[in-house]
């Protein structure tokens with residue numbers, strides 16, 4: 001069994017650490033602020049289907065593989081005493097204007113062609129499912145198979161479960177991976193991973209997202225039961241309810257380097273979009289505004305696998321890091337056991353990184 005160092009204690013690093021410790025590896029997680037990063041801010045959707053788009057089949061199939069693993073992943077954590085707050089209520093996608101309706105029709109057709117379960121709804125049927133949905137909603141798409149998780153409960157659960165399995169935490173920023181004393185180092189530093197390895201420097205970039213948290217005040221209509229998504233004037237928004245009554249409203253997406261400040265425009269766009277979809281949100285208490293950095297890659301796939309010299313990548317999870325945590329952790333554990341990357345994770349191999357591609361033998 002190896003001495004494993006995991007650099008980064010977001011959902012990916014914690015999942016890898018927890019799973020690897022369960023296989024008998026001696027694991028240390030390095031992170032100045034474990035359990036924070038993008039993972040702390042995320043919406044919590046585990047939604048490969050409603051995130052899917054034609055041309056991204058590899059992203060969809062990796063996501064579907066991970067989604068299948070989620071119930072067992074959550075159950076294992078719960079059995080160890082740490083409930084991650086998994087919701088199985090599904091997603092309702094709604095369309096407002098003609099362009100949105102067309103977008104939904106394309107999405108429905110694409111998903112049906114892939115054999116996924118979807119139900120196309122009229123505006124009235126969408127309101128029957130979620131009574132708070134606004135009168136301007138013209139169509140809907142019910143996707144019962146999508147899940148959601150309370151990301152903050154999940155992070156606390158993973159950390160405690162990892163500690164219970166003997167994982168050590170060092171609150172340190174790693175500057176040079178080569179200086180880390182371990183048999184294997186896993187780079188799981190999210191948007192900051194590019195600073196830790198030259199190959200990742202060209203492959204992972206930060207992609208900013210603002211996100212809000214709200215609560216119904218007295219007399220307000222309660223939050224929706226399931227995740228509600230929409231594209232409002234070309235901008236995607238989502239509402240993800242939490243069991244404790246909180247409603248997460250996300251998220252903007254734009255290039256701004258490592259800037260994590262909240263811009264007024266982002267907040268305005270999210271609230272304006274949400275009001276069109278779920279009007280009573282205007283009366284809710286705004287309890288948190290935040291901005292996080294997704295670790296984006298050019299093809300929207302993560303990098304999972306060998307970078308050479310005892311360094312493994314588990315990064316670049318873009319919009320889907322919570323969704324992809326189980327499949328990533330299992331793939332890393334398989335590599336640690338000396339196996340190949342599982343076939344469903346092949347598309348995520350780091351060999352497609354420009355600098356590794358050019359050195360690959362023909």
Ligand SMILES: Cc1cc2nc3c(=O)[nH]c(=O)nc-3n(C[C@H](O)[C@H](O)[C@H](O)COP(=O)(O)OP(=O)(O)OC[C@H]3O[C@@H](n4cnc5c(N)ncnc54)[C@H](O)[C@@H]3O)c2cc1C
Pocket residue numbers: 007008009010011012013030031032033034035036037038039040041042043044045046172173174175188189190191192193196208209210211250251252291292293294295314315316317318319320321322323324
């Ligand atoms: C607004 C927003 C909404 C999102 N919504 C969803 C969603 O609904 N569903 C979904 O699946 N995904 C969502 N995502 C994406 C998801 O949050 C990320 O893909 C996921 O959190 C990535 O996890 P990570 O562990 O790789 O990175 P992070 O959570 O960012 O963690 C990286 C960690 O590495 C640490 N670190 C960085 N550099 C170093 C270093 N040099 N040494 C030591 N430690 C270091 C940081 O402190 C941090 O704790 C969202 C993202 C954003 C920003």
